[in-house]
Amino acid sequence: MEEPQQQSIQARIAALNLGQVGRAPVTATPCPKLPLKPTFDVRRASTNIPTQSSLSSQKNGIGNEPIGPSRPPALPPMVTRTGQEPDSSAATSPAPRLPPRKSSSQLSQPTPALPPRRPSEQLSRQGSNESLSSVISTKSSLSAVSIGTARTSMSRAPSMETPRLRVPVYDPSTLPPLPPKRPQQKKEEAAIRVPLKGTKSTPIITTLEVSPLPTTPNLPSRTTPILPDRPRCRDSSAEPTRKLPPGDIPPTPARPLPSPKANGVSGLPNGQAQNAIPPPVPLGSRPDLSKILATKPKTTTAPSVGPRPSAASSSSFSCLKCRDFSGPDNHAAMFPRHTVPSLDWLATQLTTPFPSETDKARAIFTWLHHNVSYDVEAFFNDRIQPSTPISTLSTGMAVCEGYAGLFTALATKAGLESIVLSGHGMGFGLSTIGPGEPLPPESSNHAWNVVKIDNGEWKLIDSCWGAGDVNGKDKPYNKNFKPSFFTMDNDEFGLRHFPTNKSHFFRTDGRAQISWEEYICGDQGGKTARVFSDIASLEGLSQKQFLPKYLKLPVSPAAHAGPTVRFQFERICPHWDPLVHGPGKPYIYILCFHGVDGREKDYVPFDTNGKFWWADVPPERLGAPGQTVMLYIVDTVQGNSARGLSKEEYLMAKGRKAMSFKGVAAWELA
Numbered sequence: 001m002e003e004p005q006q007q008s009i010q011a012r013i014a015a016l017n018l019g020q021v022g023r024a025p026v027t028a029t030p031c032p033k034l035p036l037k038p039t040f041d042v043r044r045a046s047t048n049i050p051t052q053s054s055l056s057s058q059k060n061g062i063g064n065e066p067i068g069p070s071r072p073p074a075l076p077p078m079v080t081r082t083g084q085e086p087d088s089s090a091a092t093s094p095a096p097r098l099p100p101r102k103s104s105s106q107l108s109q110p111t112p113a114l115p116p117r118r119p120s121e122q123l124s125r126q127g128s129n130e131s132l133s134s135v136i137s138t139k140s141s142l143s144a145v146s147i148g149t150a151r152t153s154m155s156r157a158p159s160m161e162t163p164r165l166r167v168p169v170y171d172p173s174t175l176p177p178l179p180p181k182r183p184q185q186k187k188e189e190a191a192i193r194v195p196l197k198g199t200k201s202t203p204i205i206t207t208l209e210v211s212p213l214p215t216t217p218n219l220p221s222r223t224t225p226i227l228p229d230r231p232r233c234r235d236s237s238a239e240p241t242r243k244l245p246p247g248d249i250p251p252t253p254a255r256p257l258p259s260p261k262a263n264g265v266s267g268l269p270n271g272q273a274q275n276a277i278p279p280p281v282p283l284g285s286r287p288d289l290s291k292i293l294a295t296k297p298k299t300t301t302a303p304s305v306g307p308r309p310s311a312a313s314s315s316s317f318s319c320l321k322c323r324d325f326s327g328p329d330n331h332a333a334m335f336p337r338h339t340v341p342s343l344d345w346l347a348t349q350l351t352t353p354f355p356s357e358t359d360k361a362r363a364i365f366t367w368l369h370h371n372v373s374y375d376v377e378a379f380f381n382d383r384i385q386p387s388t389p390i391s392t393l394s395t396g397m398a399v400c401e402g403y404a405g406l407f408t409a410l411a412t413k414a415g416l417e418s419i420v421l422s423g424h425g426m427g428f429g430l431s432t433i434g435p436g437e438p439l440p441p442e443s444s445n446h447a448w449n450v451v452k453i454d455n456g457e458w459k460l461i462d463s464c465w466g467a468g469d470v471n472g473k474d475k476p477y478n479k480n481f482k483p484s485f486f487t488m489d490n491d492e493f494g495l496r497h498f499p500t501n502k503s504h505f506f507r508t509d510g511r512a513q514i515s516w517e518e519y520i521c522g523d524q525g526g527k528t529a530r531v532f533s534d535i536a537s538l539e540g541l542s543q544k545q546f547l548p549k550y551l552k553l554p555v556s557p558a559a560h561a562g563p564t565v566r567f568q569f570e571r572i573c574p575h576w577d578p579l580v581h582g583p584g585k586p587y588i589y590i591l592c593f594h595g596v597d598g599r600e601k602d603y604v605p606f607d608t609n610g611k612f613w614w615a616d617v618p619p620e621r622l623g624a625p626g627q628t629v630m631l632y633i634v635d636t637v638q639g640n641s642a643r644g645l646s647k648e649e650y651l652m653a654k655g656r657k658a659m660s661f662k663g664v665a666a667w668e669l670a
Helices: 009-019 088-092 184-191 289-294 311-315 326-332 343-351 357-371 376-380 389-395 400-413 516-521 533-538 647-653
Strands: 134-142 150-158 418-425 446-452 458-461 497-499 565-570 589-593 602-605 612-617 628-637 659-669
Touching (some): 533 659, 565 628, 589 659
Antiparallel strands (some): 418 446, 565 612, 628 659
């Protein structure tokens, strides 16, 4: 019986692996003999990579077909590089023997000693005469355990010709020389620790050693010098008084004028003396201020129409009674109601040119006079409807509530602080309370405003009463501008306005409020003198300062404290100037009374100092009971304006020239 040929360990392992692919383990089956491996030329440091045809020639279909029968499949035939199958007879030929291993004596260099091996108890290695140094060759095959995935198996074949790499023999003489050693001094310097540098974001504060200041040497003691004795003052009484020589002190001689020749001038023309008066400067050479101002850029503010304020008025800028409001008043007339698109636009146009809060409020106050009329028909027919600022602006008709509401709306949009106040007002149809009559209950029939002006002052104003007058039912509304309802002080304003909210009096006399009885009854002495407000306001007269104070004036001398009755009035403000704040030069004032028993009528001019006017008349010459004493202004003389007429000029024209008069105030004789 022929003995089986001996195979290598790698061949046996490969055969077993191929036999176990795709089937369960079975009993030992004789492995088929592998074909002889073709002999190739030995190439050093190279790897054999099979061609793609070796993969395509496999026909076992592993990975794409279902698992087949349990018997091992036949091995595929070996394919050569030329694509031909080898002869079957070559499969039975024995495998070539491995070349003998070179002995250690044949190696060029001795093999270095290996490090001691770690003892192992579990692994054991069989002795082998073959030294396996692997040259890796890759071969692509199909994995039997994966479906359709390629797997690269690596087979190790023994290297027959490649010598093993050996560690060179240790030769100390071939080592490079070592660097020289550092001297001991440098070692000590390197051992010194260098301070680390700070890595924080805070700056490093260097600590400085402050040396103490050198001590100041003590100054030598100061010696007070001994002063010599001071000579005594001479006794002035012992010496004779110095007397000036008799006669007048001679005048100081005049300083001589510089010679014209010294200045390069040959002499004065026409033989004029050196001390002659120089000729006057011609007025025509003076610059014209109006022409200079015409070349300046125009401002956005409305031009002020009227005379320029004097120094006295400019110093009293905070006084509303004498303040010049011609700028805001003229500017307010430039925006008719039918051209106004909205409240915001109107508030901006009215107030933007004026930096003063007082001027802003005055512009709104004057605009209401020009563009809103009192609804007389609704007032007398009891058809007053609630109004809004928009409705008042669109219709141009309102009652006191509409005036006050529109004023506050415009003032608020202009940046001012304003409030609508309501309460009782002594307006149209007011009836006085007679002696012994019961007091009427407190009621509310009017509306007005309070606005904050310059210097944070709260100012009471009445834009409804300042816009015009109501003359009665079925009579047209009279647009009569009354600026006094903007300029009068709060205490005077409170004589005809009583607010429902008792914190809205805004008095300046120190009193927080007054009672309803004090307000409605007024002065307990009776009615005051009748003052015609149109003329008084135009001429700047204070309506509350007329004397005698009361309307009823007794003619009996026993009813008066003195031999005469003083008639007197004054300006609303000491700073008020008729040339600046009024229409022009002041009128002359005349008192008309009826004489003894009312049979001798006379016109007596008032004396004045420009601020006060007064006239003294014996009570028996005033007239008879029931007659009226009148205060007039001389309006015209011979058809010409009488403004600026003096007392002497009036007396010369009295009874000789035609004159016309206008009433200012009246008293009833009793």
